[in-house]
Amino acid sequence: MENILFIRLRLLGDIIFTIPALEIYKKHFPQNKIYYVVEDKFREVAELIPNVYQVISIPREMSIKQLFQFRAQMKALAIDAVVDFHSGPKSALLTRISGAKTRIGYITPNRNWAYNYLSPRTFGDAPTHSTFNQAKLLEPLGVTIPGTGIPPYPPIAINEDKVSNVVKETMDENRDNKTVVIHVGAGNEFRDWGIENFSALIQQLLADKVTLFLVGNSEEEKKKGAALATQKLSQGESCVYDLTGRLTIADMLFLISRADVYFGVDSGPLHLATLTHTPLVTLYGPNIPAISGPWRKKDVTIIQLPLNCRPCSQRKCIYDTIRCMKNIKTDEVHEAIIQYLK
Numbered sequence: 001m002e003n004i005l006f007i008r009l010r011l012l013g014d015i016i017f018t019i020p021a022l023e024i025y026k027k028h029f030p031q032n033k034i035y036y037v038v039e040d041k042f043r044e045v046a047e048l049i050p051n052v053y054q055v056i057s058i059p060r061e062m063s064i065k066q067l068f069q070f071r072a073q074m075k076a077l078a079i080d081a082v083v084d085f086h087s088g089p090k091s092a093l094l095t096r097i098s099g100a101k102t103r104i105g106y107i108t109p110n111r112n113w114a115y116n117y118l119s120p121r122t123f124g125d126a127p128t129h130s131t132f133n134q135a136k137l138l139e140p141l142g143v144t145i146p147g148t149g150i151p152p153y154p155p156i157a158i159n160e161d162k163v164s165n166v167v168k169e170t171m172d173e174n175r176d177n178k179t180v181v182i183h184v185g186a187g188n189e190f191r192d193w194g195i196e197n198f199s200a201l202i203q204q205l206l207a208d209k210v211t212l213f214l215v216g217n218s219e220e221e222k223k224k225g226a227a228l229a230t231q232k233l234s235q236g237e238s239c240v241y242d243l244t245g246r247l248t249i250a251d252m253l254f255l256i257s258r259a260d261v262y263f264g265v266d267s268g269p270l271h272l273a274t275l276t277h278t279p280l281v282t283l284y285g286p287n288i289p290a291i292s293g294p295w296r297k298k299d300v301t302i303i304q305l306p307l308n309c310r311p312c313s314q315r316k317c318i319y320d321t322i323r324c325m326k327n328i329k330t331d332e333v334h335e336a337i338i339q340y341l342k
Contacts, residue, residue, distance in 0.1 A: 003078055004029075007037045007094060008046075008085040009058075012268025014130070015045050016275065017295065018085050020150045021135040026051040028143050035077060037094065044249040045272070050154050062090070067097060074098040081141065085134050087111060104140050106133075127290040127311075153295060156275045158257060162250035170213075170241060171258050177211040177239070178341050181256050181273075183264030184224040184244065185216040190286045190314040191265050193325050195224055200330040201263075202231050202240060208338065211239040213255060215247060215269065261340045263333070265325070270294060279340040281333065285325035286312035301336045303328055 004025070008018050015038060022034060033053040038046040043057040058070065074097075081102035084095045092114035095103050105115040112118060117140035121133055135145045160168075171179075182202070186192035205212060214225040225244030232240075247255065252269065256262050257276040264270050265283045271294065273280055279299035288311045294300050304310075307324050317323075 002031070003033045003035065003080050005035045005037060005056075005074065005077075005079045005082045005098060005100065006085060007082065007091045009037065009039045009088065009091055010042055010086075012042065012045055013271035013292070014085075015042055015049075016153075016268075016271040017130045017292075018134050019049055019153055020131045020295065021083075021085070021138060022049060022051055023151050023154060024135055024143060024145070024149075025138055025141075028138075028141075035079065037091075048156055048249070048253075048275070050156070058094075067093070070094060071097045071099065074100070083137050083141075084115070085137065102140065104137050106137075127288065129290065129295070130292055131295050150295075153275055156253070158253050159250060160254065162248065163254040164246075164248070164251050167243075167247065167251045167255055170243075171255065174211045178209070179211045179213065179259045180205060180261045180263060180337060180341075181213045181215055181259045181278075183215050183221075183262075183267065183269045184228060185218055185221040185267060185269070186265050187267045188314060190312065190317065190322055191267065191283075191325060192322070193265055193283055193328065195227065197326075197328070197330050197333075198224070198228055199231065201333055202228055204330065204334045205337065206231065206239065208341070209239075210341065211241070213241045213243055213259065215252060215255070216244045217247070221245070261337050263337055266292065274300075281336045281340070283325065283328055283333070285322065285328075286310060286314050299340065301339075303332060303336060 008015050034051055035054050035056055036046050036052045037056045039060050040057045043055055046055045079098055079100045082095045082098050082100045084091050084105035087106040087108045092111040096114040103115045104117040106121050107118045119137050131150050135150055184198055214228055222245040225242040229240045229242035256273045256278050259278055261279050262273040263281045266287050270282050274294045274296045280294060281301045284302055284304040289302050305324050305327060309318055
């Protein structure tokens, strides 16, 4: 086997979770070329992954013509095997039409036809982390995955040529200040801490003379960033920079890597932050860290409430109030952040 294709179309955090599996694969097959398929929106993060020979990006919606073009491209590359980390409807179709003799994916209702090697998504009664589940997909290739054998993330190089001057200048201006990057987003309403809680936390951190950088790219995050950045203490000007909607992946990594602390809820930017050495404070509500927690041990504080309804489908809250998130106290979050600023 010489050429292998890995597929993980989205999302940000899920793509990052595949990095350990690729590290394991490359250790076993150092001579083989790794191709990686993502949707166009996530090309930049896929290009961060070490050992990938070529990133192949595709549109979110593909026409029949584009599917035939993809098949022809796979044939030209002489792809021998496909590992589908996603196992969604589109990735299953891409796997099947690739023409590869070895096609590996998860056991999934209505999509098992795409693969000739299948793997479960869970192992035993205890929850298993996504990095472990994805590494187990390598076993049909002859790679044995022990329960404790998943490596940490490798060092990720930041190409500073791709970092905007605005971000560089902003960090340079605040090099003598204590700085915290705050991701104001949530991904969905079930992971939303609430703008009132973010506002209260910002007031506490401003009182500690901390400089804050607000990040996020969605329309909702941009609205929150604009509202929160107007805050200031009565005795002085605000030290809150609203960078929502303005950052590339390179910008975000650079910003986080030079900050004193990163804070955010369980979401893609959190997992991007795990690629740095910056201390992390994060909130987990409907999800549980045993499955999707930061794949890093040092300088990580996870705040979560002990509720029996977790993990949750994130379709309907049995309490209606989404108490797993909204009941997390700002004082507890503030204390967790401050411990890294002393």
